[in-house]
Amino acid sequence: MNVTIEKVMNENELRDIAELASLIWHECFVGIITAEQIDYMVERFQSFPAMQAQIREQSYSYFAVRDGADLCGYFAVKPEDDDRFFLSKLYLRSDKRGLGIARKMLDRVFAEARSAGKKSVYLTVNKHNDHAVDVYKRVGFTVADTAVTDIGGGFVMDDYIMSYIL
Numbered sequence: 834m835n836v837t838i839e840k841v842m843n844e845n846e847l848r849d850i851a852e853l854a855s856l857i858w859h860e861c862f863v864g865i866i867t868a869e870q871i872d873y874m875v876e877r878f879q880s881f882p883a884m885q886a887q888i889r890e891q892s893y894s895y896f897a898v899r900d901g902a903d904l905c906g907y908f909a910v911k912p913e914d915d916d917r918f919f920l921s922k923l924y925l926r927s928d929k930r931g932l933g934i935a936r937k938m939l940d941r942v943f944a945e946a947r948s949a950g951k952k953s954v955y956l957t958v959n960k961h962n963d964h965a966v967d968v969y970k971r972v973g974f975t976v977a978d979t980a981v982t983d984i985g986g987g988f989v990m991d992d993y994i995m996s997y998i999l
């Protein structure tokens with residue numbers, strides 16, 4: 834394995850992330866949310882124009898995770914105005930899970946947060962996404978709160994808010 838993590842710097846890379854996001858979301862959220870909600874959320878949050886807007890208007894940064902030349906994962910982060918750093922997305926293609934790549938991704942998230950001068954990292958995770966919750970706990974996140982968020986289209990996100998002190 835030769836894993837690299839690089840900030841997404843151009844539109845072509847972001848288009849590749851959008852394609853990967855759709856693939857992963859349509860696999861990993863089956864059984865957690867409905868197929869209709871997956872389609873809706875991919876379009877609303879992970880399509881190329883949606884991610885372009887997040888980067889341009891909301892200070893998001895996307896990072897591409899590759900094994901050699903193979904784009905196999907991504908994450909997105911955003912510095913908040915206070916001392917928190919938001920981990921917005923953390924996704925790995927299924928064939929690359931269980932290999933220690935997630936740890937490298939999270940270490941990079943923590944490094945980015947520290948270099949932005951932040952004191953904690955927080956995220957939201959679906960309450961029924963058991964594996965992701967276990968991984969976050971293992972790495973040192975704790976459940977700080979819960980949130981039910983109306984995302985339009987008749988859908989809600991039913992999440993834990995988890996936090997990691999740097």
Ligand SMILES: CC(C)(COP(=O)(O)OP(=O)(O)OC[C@H]1O[C@@H](n2cnc3c(N)ncnc32)[C@H](O)[C@@H]1OP(=O)(O)O)[C@@H](O)C(=O)NCCC(=O)NCCS
Pocket residue numbers: 861923924925926929930931932933934935936957958959962964965967968969971972
């Ligand atoms: C979440 C995700 C990125 C984690 O990646 P992963 O490859 O499955 O995670 P890993 O197997 O590398 O596990 C990371 C750590 O958690 C630990 N872990 C994994 N499963 C665990 C469990 N059930 N209980 C406790 N610890 C666990 C691992 O041992 C590892 O710890 P270590 O580095 O100390 O050995 C990946 O599963 C994924 O992309 N899932 C689908 C998308 C998703 O749900 N993303 C999160 C949305 S909020």
